[in-house]
Amino acid sequence: MPELPEVETVRRGVQAQVVGRRITAVEVGRERTVRRTSRQALIDGLTGATILAANRRGKYLLCPLDTGDELMVHLRMSGRLLVAAAGTPRPAHTHVVMHLSGSPRQELWFVDPRTFGEVVVFDPANVDVELPELARLGVDPIADGLTRTQLATLLAGRRRLLKPLLLDQHVVAGVGNIYADESLHRARLRHDRLADSLTSREVGRLRxxxxSVLTEAVEAGGSTLTDTQYVDIEGGQGWFQVHHRVYDRAGQRCITCGKADIQRVMMGGRSTCFCPRCQH
DNA sequence: AAACAAACCTGTGCGC
DNA sequence: TGCGCACAGGTTTGTT
Incomplete structure (x- = not known):
């Protein structure tokens, strides 16, 4: 579910509502959510700690603590982070509850039906061992910026299909299935182009x-699909889905050309939507 | 090097 | 209405 724009929207919510507050108590329901370490490691690492900041790298939410450790949350497919008044009935699949200092009394919930997501406290000095994938993340187009030259270098000599390459977090961090399809459509490029076949003009379009797709999606608060799985930290939905031109529009007329129907194929195990007339 | 399938889970929507 | 299947925003691992 959540890709860069959704995680960024959550990050902004954490920044506005949680940063500066102390975690007074921690409850861990399902152990699977803290499988990277353990229930006790999360409780020990968070209890009494103050959250100093809310950062993001790709789809990873990273919050430095005053203990020197760092809190990492990854939402994967179905994770949600919510702030609610203490005592509010918790939704099903609430696996971690962090009680926050201050008044009114509030809690930060990690809710995750599919349990692919995770919550972990790690020592940033030991990140290579405790969170090795973090160091191997590619360029974040929003946090780092992405120049045409940079992208050209990433594509050069890669005999790789364009879409799987965009989805590879070691290359570009933050792009997921929705925004890969939307970006490729906006760039007028097919998902099955070989990365090193792009002209420099096409690389510029892709960049x-x-x-622009990610920036606009962040401004819209991300995409909330019909299942309303994704919501921001206050439970509000995003609105970028009304601007989707291809994602989940298979069989419908292309909004851009008005002439062809959006097609859907599987690529790398992910459904892929594109306009056969606009994209080459 | 790169593409694929399967794995990890739960929920929903669809065809029959 | 109920049942079974396909599929879902992600990522890793193992196999071709």
């Missing part, structure tokens, strides 16, 4: 498309 502009990725950055």
């Amino acid at each position: 502009d498309a990725v950055v």
Whole structure:
């Protein structure tokens, strides 16, 4: 579910509502959510700690603590982070509850039906061992920026299909299935183009498309699909889905050309939607 | 090097 | 209405 724009929206919510507050108590329901370490490690690492900041790298939410440790939350497919008044009935699949200092009394919930997501406290000095994938993340188009030259370098000599490459977090961090399809459509490029076959003009289009799609999606608060799985920290939905041109629009007329129908194929195990007339 | 399938889970929507 | 299947925003692992 959540890709860069959704995680960024959550990050902003954490920044506005949680940063500066102390975690007074921690409850861990399902152990699977803290499988990277353990229930006790999360409780020990968070209890009494104050959250100093809310950062993001790709789809990873990273919160430095005053203990020197860092809190990492990854929402994966179905994770949600919610702030609620203490005592509010918790939704099903609430696996971690962090009680926050201050008044009114509030709690930070990690809710995750599919349990792919995780919550972990790690020592940033030991990140290579405790969270090795973090160091191997590629360029974040929003946090780092992405230049045409940079993207050209990433694509050069890669005999790789364009879409799986965009989805590879070691190359570009933050792009997921929705925004890969939307970016490729905006760049007028097919998902099955070989990365090293792009002209420099096409690389420029792709760079502009990725950055502008992600930027606009962040401004819209992300995409909330019909299942309303994704919501921001206050439970509010995002609105970028009304701007989707291809994602989940298989069989419908292309909004851009008005002439062809959006097609859907599987690529790398992910459904892929594109316009056969607009994209080459 | 790169593409694929399967694995990890639960929920929903669809065809019959 | 109920049942079974396909599929879902992600990532890793093992196999071709």
